[in-house]
Amino acid sequence: MINKNINRLLGGMLGLAVLAMFNSAKAQPVPVFTNLWGLAPLTFPGMTTNGNDMRGVAIASLTTNVLISSRVGGTNQGVNLTPNHVNVVDFGTGTNLLAQLKTVPSGSQFNLDKVGVADDGKVYGCNLTTGPTGVNQYFKIYQWPSESDTTTEALYVFDSTNYFNASVTLTNSFAWRMGDYMDVRGSGTNTEIVVVGNSATSTNLVIFRPTDAALTNFLPIIIPTPVAGISFAGSGVAFEGTNNAVWCRQNASQNTRRLAYNPNTLTSSYTHTNTVDQSVCQGLKYISLNGINMLATVQPSSTVNAAHRARVFQIPGTPTGAFVSLLNAATIPQLPGSLNGNALGQVDSRYGHIAFAAPGYGVAFYRVDFVTNSPPTNAVLSVSANPVVAGFNSSLSVTVAGTSPLTYIWSYTDGVTTNTVGSNTNVFTLAPAQVTNTGTYFVTVTNLYGTTTSGSVNLTVLPGK
Numbered sequence: 001m002i003n004k005n006i007n008r009l010l011g012g013m014l015g016l017a018v019l020a021m022f023n024s025a026k027a028q029p030v031p032v033f034t035n036l037w038g039l040a041p042l043t044f045p046g047m048t049t050n051g052n053d054m055r056g057v058a059i060a061s062l063t064t065n066v067l068i069s070s071r072v073g074g075t076n077q078g079v080n081l082t083p084n085h086v087n088v089v090d091f092g093t094g095t096n097l098l099a100q101l102k103t104v105p106s107g108s109q110f111n112l113d114k115v116g117v118a119d120d121g122k123v124y125g126c127n128l129t130t131g132p133t134g135v136n137q138y139f140k141i142y143q144w145p146s147e148s149d150t151t152t153e154a155l156y157v158f159d160s161t162n163y164f165n166a167s168v169t170l171t172n173s174f175a176w177r178m179g180d181y182m183d184v185r186g187s188g189t190n191t192e193i194v195v196v197g198n199s200a201t202s203t204n205l206v207i208f209r210p211t212d213a214a215l216t217n218f219l220p221i222i223i224p225t226p227v228a229g230i231s232f233a234g235s236g237v238a239f240e241g242t243n244n245a246v247w248c249r250q251n252a253s254q255n256t257r258r259l260a261y262n263p264n265t266l267t268s269s270y271t272h273t274n275t276v277d278q279s280v281c282q283g284l285k286y287i288s289l290n291g292i293n294m295l296a297t298v299q300p301s302s303t304v305n306a307a308h309r310a311r312v313f314q315i316p317g318t319p320t321g322a323f324v325s326l327l328n329a330a331t332i333p334q335l336p337g338s339l340n341g342n343a344l345g346q347v348d349s350r351y352g353h354i355a356f357a358a359p360g361y362g363v364a365f366y367r368v369d370f371v372t373n374s375p376p377t378n379a380v381l382s383v384s385a386n387p388v389v390a391g392f393n394s395s396l397s398v399t400v401a402g403t404s405p406l407t408y409i410w411s412y413t414d415g416v417t418t419n420t421v422g423s424n425t426n427v428f429t430l431a432p433a434q435v436t437n438t439g440t441y442f443v444t445v446t447n448l449y450g451t452t453t454s455g456s457v458n459l460t461v462l463p464g465k
Helices: 002-024 168-174
Strands: 028-039 054-059 066-070 085-089 097-101 110-117 123-128 140-144 155-159 181-185 192-196 204-210 218-224 237-239 245-249 255-262 267-275 282-289 292-299 309-314 320-322 324-329 346-350 353-357 363-373 377-383 394-401 407-413 418-423 427-430 439-447 450-453 457-459
Touching: 028 292, 028 309, 028 324, 054 123, 054 346, 054 353, 066 110, 066 363, 085 110, 110 181, 123 181, 123 192, 155 218, 181 237, 181 282, 192 237, 218 267, 245 282, 282 363, 292 346, 292 353, 309 353, 377 439, 377 450, 377 457, 394 439, 394 457
Parallel strands: 054 110, 237 282, 267 320, 282 346
Antiparallel strands: 028 363, 054 066, 066 085, 085 097, 110 123, 123 140, 140 155, 181 192, 192 204, 204 218, 237 245, 245 255, 255 267, 282 292, 292 309, 309 324, 346 353, 353 363, 377 394, 394 427, 407 418, 407 439, 439 450, 439 457
């Protein structure tokens, strides 16, 4: 019985070892970003070079088309629109204006700020609160039935006028630039909308959920953040997939945090505080593809005609430390005179596509693909001459599959000792060969993703005449 248990233990350990070897040798995907198209300002109505007008961008859940919200007017089926509408452009080329969603109701200074799309295709927008008192403090959320409904005017689904009071919690939640950043997830009665401002007084996380099956009324869940007195999400906020967590960027800081929250107890905690390489990165979108967790953002400037950069970072596996930059490209189109008045960034992602935008600038649309980085495999040796007469040359070479760069270490053994005899090339040459070179040769090949050792070749060197 003892022997059987030992055998089972050894077998289990061997199985774990083999599994570990297999996992360490698995191919590792690496994201590759392709800029499919860019949409310059002035291309469509509402896409001005004014730094405060084109405020939001989103990717539709059912079609991957791109939605662009604007505070200025446009046309709808030949009818002039008052300011605040949404353009819908095709995701294939960005050159076709497919629809213009009708204007939102009036009621605040920045009537239409951000735009987002739920998984069921419903389109949501929000305004921007601009002060602690007066009409402009009231925060509103709108809904359009779909990205193709050009006849229905946006419907109020939340208006903080009905909920605002003198409490500190609500004041901090709905005052001072509430609506600068928004993210949407889920569908139907499981729809959730997270909204933050970028002021130091906006220290609460606010998540809106529908209260009715018709999705005509939303109520806020207000979750105090762990550290009071800082603009914890002043530069962006994004849901982390389906988890009860958001990623948020602190205003004028490189700190980017993961905030886990409990919607039932209304509590929260920071589980990660990592840093991006720029304090001006604005807007966030969480992306998880092929096991790689990323955050997309925009690195803007408030200087006229300054380049804006599309950025994507890989999230570290540790709760502290720096993000790894995966994309850093100045591809967001601009025209002379383009100005991003508040240095805001806008980003959204769906189905392996990312849309980057900024007020006063255009839209850059990217696709994410993956190449597989593979460890070395199938190392096969060949020899030019075997046996070989002393004084003549013989070469050993190896062919191997795997991602470059590859490194090579050639080894020789005479049956007693083993020594390294060459490196850094897939060919090892004896020039000329000597009788003492008789023995067994093999090569170890390594790259960033693993190591393999070839079979061996027994080389015979005959004495010369």
